[in-house]
Amino acid sequence: MKKAVLYINQFFAGIGGEEKADHAPEIREGLVGPGLALKTNLKSAEITHTIICGDNFMGSNTEEAIAIINGFLEGIDFDIFFAGPAFQAGRYGVACGTICKHVENTFGVKTITSMHEENPGVEMFKKDTYIFPGGKSAAAMRKDTKKMGILGDKILAGETFLEAEKEGFFVRGIRHQVWREDGVEAADRAVDMLIKKMAGEEFVSELPIPKLDRVPVAPPIKDLSKAKIAVVSSGGIVPVDNPDKIQSSSATRWGRYCIAGEASLKSGVYKTIHGGYDNTVANANPNVVVPIDVLRKYEEEGKIGKLHDYFYATVGTGTAEGEAARMAEEMIPYLKEAGVDAIVQIAT
Amino acid sequence: MVKTFEKAGFPIVLMCNLIPVATTVGANRIVPTVSIPYPLGNPELSEKEQLDLRYHRVGVALDSLTTDVSEQTVFKVKI
Numbered sequence: 001m002k003k004a005v006l007y008i009n010q011f012f013a014g015i016g017g018e019e020k021a022d023h024a025p026e027i028r029e030g031l032v033g034p035g036l037a038l039k040t041n042l043k044s045a046e047i048t049h050t051i052i053c054g055d056n057f058m059g060s061n062t063e064e065a066i067a068i069i070n071g072f073l074e075g076i077d078f079d080i081f082f083a084g085p086a087f088q089a090g091r092y093g094v095a096c097g098t099i100c101k102h103v104e105n106t107f108g109v110k111t112i113t114s115m116h117e118e119n120p121g122v123e124m125f126k127k128d129t130y131i132f133p134g135g136k137s138a139a140a141m142r143k144d145t146k147k148m149g150i151l152g153d154k155i156l157a158g159e160t161f162l163e164a165e166k167e168g169f170f171v172r173g174i175r176h177q178v179w180r181e182d183g184v185e186a187a188d189r190a191v192d193m194l195i196k197k198m199a200g201e202e203f204v205s206e207l208p209i210p211k212l213d214r215v216p217v218a219p220p221i222k223d224l225s226k227a228k229i230a231v232v233s234s235g236g237i238v239p240v241d242n243p244d245k246i247q248s249s250s251a252t253r254w255g256r257y258c259i260a261g262e263a264s265l266k267s268g269v270y271k272t273i274h275g276g277y278d279n280t281v282a283n284a285n286p287n288v289v290v291p292i293d294v295l296r297k298y299e300e301e302g303k304i305g306k307l308h309d310y311f312y313a314t315v316g317t318g319t320a321e322g323e324a325a326r327m328a329e330e331m332i333p334y335l336k337e338a339g340v341d342a343i344v345q346i347a348t
Numbered sequence: 349m350v351k352t353f354e355k356a357g358f359p360i361v362l363m364c365n366l367i368p369v370a371t372t373v374g375a376n377r378i379v380p381t382v383s384i385p386y387p388l389g390n391p392e393l394s395e396k397e398q399l400d401l402r403y404h405r406v407g408v409a410l411d412s413l414t415t416d417v418s419e420q421t422v423f424k425v426k427i
Contacts, residue, residue, distance in 0.1 A: 218357055287389075297403065332352070346381070
């Protein structure tokens with residue numbers, strides 16, 4: 001029987017939610033949480049150990065987390081490494097990608113994870129590890145671990161030529177040398193494509209170039225002391241009654257809140273409704289997320305011309321990219337009308 | 349969001365903790381924050397120290413808006 005190790009976060013280990021997201025890495029023998037689901041779909045290996053790490057610990061102390069986990073792994077034998085599934089949990093997805101990349105590079109062991117296609121971990125790590133497109137939430141646990149297990153068995157059986165399209169994981173961009181069943185050589189295929197292209201017909205490239213969605217850098221503001229600055233935050237800071245009923249996760253709504261004449265955001269007047277981090281500190285002092293207190297100071301000192309009378313807020317956890325773009329589009333007319341020159345955006 | 353604002357012509361700076369995520373999604377001006385639950389604070393520090401930290405990092409963010417950059421840039425913070 002081969003041996004497998006599984007990486008999961010503090011939530012799936014049953015340690016706790018956001019209040020435990022700083023949990024330092026630990027290793028346990030045997031199965032914990034999602035390991036039970038993975039076990040039923042992984043025939044050729046036993047999950048001997050589970051590594052658990054808080055998402056914030058991995059996100060904010062990455063080097064330290066990797067060093068500790070490295071220490072755990074050096075002491076054990078394993079043939080394959082799994083992480084997640086992470087669903088649409090952004091930090092968890094990035095954590096799974098980070099550790100898979102590290103394990104694959106350091107121990108030369110294949111790694112497999114799963115996350116929703118909108119998880120930022122996909123773009124960041126799809127080249128470094130096998131990532132399966134997964135569900136949005138833990139409701140997809142069984143389905144997602146099944147895909148991971150099946151591929152794990154294939155890898156452990158010694159299959160080395162794994163095609164992304166056929167197996168279903170995100171394209172890694174690894175080129176394989178293979179004998180084609182149709183026996184058509186490259187020169188013929190290239191000329192065929194060229195002829196089709198010249199005739200304006202559809203053709204399928206064998207080397208698709210990934211598209212990067214980049215925006216040109218906006219030119220800097222010339223005179224900060226005359227500029228009007230606006231604050232936008234995805235940290236969920238709103239008036240305590242949440243007048244716009246912004247959702248705690250997967251938000252589709254946003255709000256703008258008047259701060260004219262306010263020296264800072266007071267606790268008890270503002271709070272966070274963000275469902276993706278421990279709210280204790282932000283509720284005690286909302287300025288740690290939307291720093292009106294220091295921006296007001298910069299305004300008094302004349303470093304900035306004026307702080308815009310409103311700040312803009314939504315919740316950025318599980319929020320689809322398309323929704324985020326739409327909400328920004330909806331904020332823009334207000335910013336333009338008020339003559340805002342530049343934006344400070346704070347993410348949690 | 350950052351990209352949508354920048355496309356509309358607003359110079360924008362993103363203050364965030366997960367820098368690799370910010371660079372992957374395509375933010376151009378980036379200033380690191382302290383953590384996810386408290387980007388511009390730290391309960392282990394005194395009120396005064398936290399205020400200094402916030403004043404400094406927001407200052408770096410404001411200065412970045414006046415800086416001409418040709419590519420994605422992560423601005424350095426001192427505290």
